[in-house]
Amino acid sequence: MYHSSELNEAPVVAVAHGDGIGPEIMTAALDVLRAAGAWLDIRPLEIGEQLYRQGHTSGIAPEGWDTLRRARAFFKAPITTPQGGGMKSLNVTIRKTLGLYANVRPCSAYAPYVATKHPGMDLVIVRENEEDLYAGIEHRQTDEVYQCLKLVSRPGCERIVRYAFEYARANRRAKVSCFTKDNIMKLTDGLFHQVFNEIGEEYPEIVQDHWIVDIGTARLATRPEDFDVIVTTNLYGDIISDVAAEIAGSVGLAGSANIGPHVSMFEAIHGSAPDIAGQDVANPSGLLLAGVMMMNHLGQSDVAQRVHNAWLRTLEDGIHTGDVGAEAGIGQTVGTCAFAAAVISRLGQEPQKLAPVRYSANAVLEIAPVVRKAPADRQTVGVDLFVQWRGGAEDLAAKLKGIEGGPLELKMITNRGVKVWPGGIPETFCTDHWRCRFMNGGGSIDLNEIVALSGRAVVAGVDFIKTEHLCTFDGEAGFTLGQGQ
Ligand code: NAD
Numbered sequence: 001m002y003h004s005s006e007l008n009e010a011p012v013v014a015v016a017h018g019d020g021i022g023p024e025i026m027t028a029a030l031d032v033l034r035a036a037g038a039w040l041d042i043r044p045l046e047i048g049e050q051l052y053r054q055g056h057t058s059g060i061a062p063e064g065w066d067t068l069r070r071a072r073a074f075f076k077a078p079i080t081t082p083q084g085g086g087m088k089s090l091n092v093t094i095r096k097t098l099g100l101y102a103n104v105r106p107c108s109a110y111a112p113y114v115a116t117k118h119p120g121m122d123l124v125i126v127r128e129n130e131e132d133l134y135a136g137i138e139h140r141q142t143d144e145v146y147q148c149l150k151l152v153s154r155p156g157c158e159r160i161v162r163y164a165f166e167y168a169r170a171n172r173r174a175k176v177s178c179f180t181k182d183n184i185m186k187l188t189d190g191l192f193h194q195v196f197n198e199i200g201e202e203y204p205e206i207v208q209d210h211w212i213v214d215i216g217t218a219r220l221a222t223r224p225e226d227f228d229v230i231v232t233t234n235l236y237g238d239i240i241s242d243v244a245a246e247i248a249g250s251v252g253l254a255g256s257a258n259i260g261p262h263v264s265m266f267e268a269i270h271g272s273a274p275d276i277a278g279q280d281v282a283n284p285s286g287l288l289l290a291g292v293m294m295m296n297h298l299g300q301s302d303v304a305q306r307v308h309n310a311w312l313r314t315l316e317d318g319i320h321t322g323d324v325g326a327e328a329g330i331g332q333t334v335g336t337c338a339f340a341a342a343v344i345s346r347l348g349q350e351p352q353k354l355a356p357v358r359y360s361a362n363a364v365l366e367i368a369p370v371v372r373k374a375p376a377d378r379q380t381v382g383v384d385l386f387v388q389w390r391g392g393a394e395d396l397a398a399k400l401k402g403i404e405g406g407p408l409e410l411k412m413i414t415n416r417g418v419k420v421w422p423g424g425i426p427e428t429f430c431t432d433h434w435r436c437r438f439m440n441g442g443g444s445i446d447l448n449e450i451v452a453l454s455g456r457a458v459v460a461g462v463d464f465i466k467t468e469h470l471c472t473f474d475g476e477a478g479f480t481l482g483q484g485q
Helices: 022-035 049-053 062-070 090-097 154-170 188-200 213-222 234-248 285-297 301-316 322-328 336-345 393-401 447-459
Strands: 012-016 041-044 073-076 102-108 122-128 138-140 146-148 175-180 207-212 229-232 255-259 264-268 378-388 408-415 418-421 433-440 464-473
Touching (some): 022 073, 022 285, 022 301, 022 336, 073 285, 102 234, 102 285, 122 154, 154 175, 207 213, 213 229, 213 234, 255 285, 285 336, 301 336, 378 393, 378 408, 378 447, 393 408, 408 447, 433 464
Parallel strands (some): 012 041, 122 229, 175 229
Antiparallel strands (some): 255 264, 378 464
C-alpha cells in the first residue's frame, strides 16, 4: 500500500477517448480529476471504431497492447462496437487478455435527486470476470442439441472471493453475500460457494450469507437495502449488476472497475450513445465516478474523496444533465461542459443532505496471490459416452450392452441429464443426445479401456460424439449422478 505523494513518478494511465459521446465525457472527467489534483502520467490510446475500420478485428492495434501493459490503469470512454463482420468485443478481449478478474460495480441511490423506489440502496457487486459460461466454448453436438461449457476453477473462485472480502474490509462494508445456483450445479457453483465459506472464515468481522441466485435476485430487486457487497459468478453477476443499476435509477451515473493483478480498467457502464454525440448534452457522471474508483485504486484517495463529494454536492444543488433532470424533474439542466465546471467549482465542498463519502488511504487493495493446492490423487473409474441416437432408450441400451467389455459395464443412460435407463418412464421427452455411463465395478481403470470401448462403439455403428472421463479426486467423485438416479 502506498500513497501517491510517496511515489517519485506519477502512475501511468492509458486513456482512450472512445467513440460517440466518449471524447466529450472523457474531456469533462479528466478536467475534473485534474482540477482536484489527480497526479497521472497520461498516455493516449486509440481504440474503437476507427481501429475496427482499419481492419483490427478486436478494435485495438498491436502496439496498443504495449501501452496497456506499461500502464497501471486504463481509463476508458465507451466505444462503438460494429455489428457483425467478424468484429470482436474489445471489452471481452481486454478483460481476458489482461486477466481483469474482478468486475466491481457500485450501485447507489441518490434520492431525491435521482428518482428511485429504493432510496436506501447502496451496494457493490463484485462479479467474476473471466470464467463460467463466458469462456465461449460452445459446440453443436447433434442435430438437435447445442452445448456451452461452464468452466469454474478453484484459483478463479479464490481470487474473486478474496477480492470481495478485501474490498468489504477496506471500504468498511459490513456484509458480503454470495449468489450461486449450487442446488442445481453442485460441482461448479458448489465450488464457488465452498470457497466463499472457506475464505469467509478469514474475515470473521464481516457478516456473510449465501443466496440461491433466483430468490437472491428477486430480493435484490425488491429490497436492495438488505445487501452490501455481493460476490458472484460471471453470468449471474452480469445480470444482477444491470438489475441493480436500473433500480438504483442511475444507469447513466454508474461506473465500474475491471481489476487485474497488473493493469485495471475503469469505465462508465453505458455505451457510446451515438444518438446524442457532439451535442454537449451527455452526462459525464458515470465516467467521472469510474475515475473516482481509479483514483482510489491508484492510492490517491484524497482526490477520489474530493471529486466524489463535489459531484454529490453538484447533484444536491440541482445541477444536472438532461438525462437525470428528466427523471427528477427538479433543478437546472446544463450541458456536459457546464456540468463538469459546476463540479470543479464545488471541489472542497461536501453534500449537505446526501451522506458525504469517506475514503481511506487503504482503499488500495493488496490481494494475496492464490496458493495452488497440491495435485489430488486422480483415479479414472468410468466414462460417459455421448451418443447421437434417434430411437428409444431400451433399444440404445441393448445396442450398448453389446460393446461392454473389460471392466466397463453400462450403468445408466440419461437424456438432457434425466435418467431414462434403467427404469425410465415413457413421459420423459427425449432428444437425439444421450449420455451413456459406463463404470468399473470397483477401483480405477486404465485409459486404454476407454479407448477400447470407443473402438468397439465405432465397429458396432454407435454414433458417439464425445467421451467425458469419470474420475475421483482423493477418493471423492468428480462427477454428479444423473437426475433421478
Ligand atoms: P448506450 O448506453 O450508448 O445508449 C442507450 C441510451 O442511453 C441512449 O438513448 C443514449 O443517448 C443514452 N445515454 C447513454 N449514455 C448516456 C450519457 N452518458 N448521458 C446521457 N444519455 C446517455 O447503449 P446503446 O445505444 O445500446 O449502444 C451504443 C453503442 O455503444 C453500441 O455500439 C454498443 O456496442 C456500445 N457499447 C459500448 C460499451 C463500452 O464501450 N463499454 C458499453 C455498452 C455499449
